[in-house]
Amino acid sequence: MTPTEGSSMANRTALGDDQEEKIRTSRPMSWFPPHDPHDCGDPPPKSVVLDTLVYADDRTNASTAEGFTSNGDAIRLTFWPAHPPLISYFTVHLPTLLQDGSATSLLLLPRLVRADGDLALFRVIIGSSYIDRDHNNYIIYHAGVNKLEVLPTHPTRLFADPSVALLRCPDDGRFLVANLRSTCGLGQYALDLFDSRSGTWNTRSMRTEPPHEDCYYRTPTKVIALGGDRGSVGWVDLWNGILIGDLLPGGDGDDNNVLRFIRLPVLLAPNKMDPFFLTCDRDVSVGRDGSIKYSEVWTHPVPGSTYISEDWGAAILTWLESKKKWHIDLKLKASDIIVDETHSQLLPQHDVKATTKNATLSRLHTVHPTLSLHNDDVVYIMAKVYHMDYDLWMLAVDMRTERSGCSHQ
Template identity: 30%
Template sequence: MAPPTVSLWIPPPLPESDGNATASGLVLLDRWCYIANLVNDTTAEGTTSTGVRIQVTFRAARPPLVSHFCVHCPGLDFLNAVPKVITTDADLILLCVPVYPTIGHGRDWDYFVYSLRARRLDLIPNPNPTCLCDPATVLLSREDEDGASWYAVAALDATFPVYHGRSALVRRDFYLYLYKSNSSEGWISKVMSLSDLVRDRLIPLPDTVEDRLYHETDKSIAIGGEGGTVAWVDLWRGILFCDVLSDCPVLHDVPLPVPARGNWNRLLVELDPFIFRDVTISRNRDSIKYIETESWSPRDEQPNTAPASYTEWVRNKSRKLRVFRDGWKATTWTMTIPVDFDDSHPLENCWHRHHSGIDVKDVTLQLDASNACPSNLLDMLCCSNTTEMLKGLQMACPIISMDDDIVYLISTIEPRHMDKFEVVLAIDVSKGVLRGLAELDAQKDFIFKDDIVSSDICWYLSKVTGTVEPSKRTAKQHNMGHGIKPTKQELGEPSAVHVKN
C-alpha cells in the first residue's frame, strides 16, 4: 500500500481542556498544518490571491503535547505541499500557503498573518520576485500611538562578501526586506553592512567548512521594543541584532559561546545545528536563552593528545576526536537584553553560563498531575530504569522554554515487544528532573527535523472553565516588549472566545 499523501494526514485528537491546558501561554507548535475542516472559536477566514476562501483553525494543547493548525480550502490542491507556519510573535502567526501546483517560485505561495485574538486572517502582498527564506523571516506585533494594532514582517538575505584587493575581507553585506501593514509602500529593501567580523576571530571555522557562509540564519526571534529589534540566529556561530523599524537599521554581531567539545566533530560533517542547539527569548523579554546538548563521555580516545581548547583544535587542522558515546549532557546560557554594543564591552562576555551542564545520569523521574504522560508511556517508564533508558536515547532538537528551565527534547523509543515511536520529553535542566513525556504523531517524522517550534501565541490567554481570558500580569509585561498598550481584555474584561479542541 502506498504511503498516504500529506493531504491525508489526520489531525490527532487532543485532550479536553482541564481548565489550565495553556495557562502558561507557551505551546509547542507543529510547523506543518493539517488539511481538515475543524472549526472552533479560534477559526478565522480569508481569501487567497486566486480568490478562493480559506479557513484556519488553531488547536492548542499543553506541552509536551504539540499544538497545531488546521487549514480548510477545498479550492486548493495540497498533494505536493501543505501550508506551514513560518514564524510567530505575540498572538500573531505568519503562515505560508501553496496556491499553485508547481511550488517552484516565491509567487506560488500566499502569505497570511493570523491573529488569534482578533480571529483575523490577512493576506499580505507576495514579495515576488524575492523568495523569503523561512528561518530568516520574522513577524513583529506592534501598536501605534493611537492604539491601532499593526505588524511588520522582516527578512534577512546574505549577499556576497566584499574584499579589498584579492584576499582582504572588508565586510559582509545583507539585504533587509521589510513589509509594514500600516504602510502603503508594500515590500521595501535596504542594504546593511557588517564590517566588524567578530565571530571569525572568536569562533573560527575549521578548514573543511570554510565555504560555509559567515552567517546562515537558522531561526529568527522578535525581541520588540521601540526600534523593533530582531535577532537572526546562526546556531553555529552567532546572532545578528538589528532594529528593523529604525530609519537607518544597523547590524550588530554577537558570537555564541564556543562549541562544546562533544560537538567539534559535528562541525566537520556540517550537521544541522538545530539538532543539538536552540536559542529563544525569555518570557518577559529581558534575556536571550541558549542551550547546547552534546553526546558525552568523560574520556577521549587519546586524552593526553586531545586539544585543550576549540581554537587549538581548529589551529591543529581540525584533528578528528573520537568520543565514546555514553549518554548526553546539556548546558544553558543567558544574555541580558538589551545588549550593550559599546566597544568597551567585549561581546564574548555577553553570555553567562546559567547551568554548568546537566548530565543524563543525574535525571530522575518526577511527574505530577499537570505534567503526567499517557498511561502507556508512564507504565513503560515505571517498569524501567529511567537513567538507563534516557542514557540510551539519542536526544535531538532541543526546544528551550521561554519561561522556565524546561527543555523539550525529541527522541525515538523502541520498547521491547512494541513498535518504534517518537516522543517529546520535558526535562527540567535546573533540577535534573523528567517532568513529562508525550508521543508524537505517528503519521509524521519529527526526529532530526526542525518541525516543532515554541510559541507564546496563548500568552495573553488562560483557560477558565473553557473560556479564554487574558492573563493580566503576563500580557502587560509581554506588551512592553512590543510597544503595545494593554487592551480592554488585558485590563480585566473577559474575552468571548471559547476554545474547543
C-alpha cells in the same frame, strides 16, 4: 533544518499570552494531523510547542479564522492547542489543496513560517509551483480575530522560510514582516520590509559592523523577535552566530542600517557524535526578560561507539550584552534527572539492560532543545529510542530542580 519529504520538522513557535518557539519533530509527513485535538481544559496553556506543518482538516473550533487567497479561493485556518510538552498544531481547509488526491505533493502543504505573541505568519501555496512567488501567499492569523489577512506579494522576491521575521509592535496592532538576504559585498545585506501600517514592501541596504571579516555568517536557520523600541530581530545561523538588526528607526540619529553580530558559544561537549547536526543539538531563543538564550544537548557515547548513547547532557546559556560574553546558567546530565512516577510510565523501555527509568532516559537519543518562554529553567527536548525512529517522546526538563516530565507523541 527545513522539512524534507521523509520527515516533519516542527520548528518551534507559540501563540497566546506568551510566545513559544517552534520545536522540530521528526515523523512521516502527512496531510493529516499527527494526533486528535486535546482538551486543554481551563486555564489554557500560557505557551505551546507548535508544529510548523499545517494539516488538511475541515474541523473548526472557536479559534477558526477565514479569508480568501489572492486568487479568490476560500481558506480557513484553525488552531488546536495542547499543554506542553504535547505538540499543538494548525489545520487548514482549502478546497483546492487536495485536488489531485493522494498524488498531491506533500511539498504543497502550507507552512507556519513564524509566530510572535498572538500573531502567526503562514506561507500557503495557491498554484502548482512552490518555487514561484506568484503561487505563494503570506497570510497573517491573529488569535481572537476570525478574519485572515493576506499580504501583498513582494514585487521581485520569493523568500526562504528560515530568513523571514515577524514582529508584533506593541501599539494599535501594527506588525512587520522582514526578510534578510546577502548581496555581493562582504558584510553587505538587503532588508525587505513589509509594514502593516502602510501595507507596502520596501527594501533598504544593511551592513555588518566592522571588521566584516569577524562576522562569519552563512544563512539563517531561524529568526528570533527581540522587540523593544527599535523593533530588533535576530537572524540565527546555528552553525556560527546571530545577526541582529533594527526594523524601526532609533532616536538621536542612530543608524538602523547596521547589523550587530554575536558569535555562538563553543560547543560545550567536545565529543560531539557528528558536528553536521548542529541545528539538531542547539537552539537560540528569547528569555522572559528579553535576553538572548542558548540551549544545547549533547550525547556521551558508549566508549568505542559513535552511535550508542551512554548518557546525554543539556545546558542553558545567556548572552550578557554588557560583558559581550555567554554565561552558563544551568547544566546537567540525564543520569541526574528525576522522573516522577506518573511520567516514568510513559518512557519507553530501551532494552533488557535498561532496568530503571533513569537508565532508559540516559540511553535515549535527544535532539532539538527548546526553551520554555514562560519558565527559563525548563527545556523541551525531543527524544527517541533510535534516531531513525518515527516514534518520539517530548521531555520537559526542569534544569534547576533536575526533574522531567514527558509525553508520547
